[in-house]
């Protein structure tokens with residue numbers, strides 16, 4: 001589903017076969033507060049194409065994707081920036097997050113029972129333990145991270161060094177930052193339908 005005003009697609013379990021556990025629709029996140037009034041998972045249509053590939057690649061390994069966050073309005077990014085315990089892990093709203101372009105998502109792998117694979121640190125755990133290729137986490141967790149890396153890069157996303165859960169489209173400058181107002185009826189920060 002898209003609207004004429006913006007290029008975002010609504011991602012759901014029914015349409016994409018993913019699991020959703022949107023951290024910012026609950027208070028269980030780094031900000032410690034509910035940021036999204038509605039648990040909407042939104043991606044730019046270019047990223048949505050890659051997500052479909054990632055879902056298929058994960059299935060080849062008997063896994064599914066569980067998404068923690070995707071498109072994030074500029075207003076939500078400002079709240080995260082103001083509340084972040086470590087700004088090394090949150091993009092300055094002045095610069096802009098790729099989440100705010102709708103081209104980034106945070107996710108992990110789950111097995112056939114829906115259990116999360118051990119990644120060695122929690123989503124949004126802002127520590128060196130969350131860095132790719134960190135040998136301080138177990139060999140199994142390193143292997144699980146590398147499986148997620150292979151799936152996501154195979155699907156067309158790129159990784160960043162400090163967050164095993166974060167993937168985005170390359171060349172993000174091609175995509176504009178999106179405000180909550182621009183999202184219209186798909187604004188997750190609004191409780192209005």
Ligand SMILES: [Zn+2]
Nearest residue numbers: 104105106166
């Ligand atoms: Zn992220």
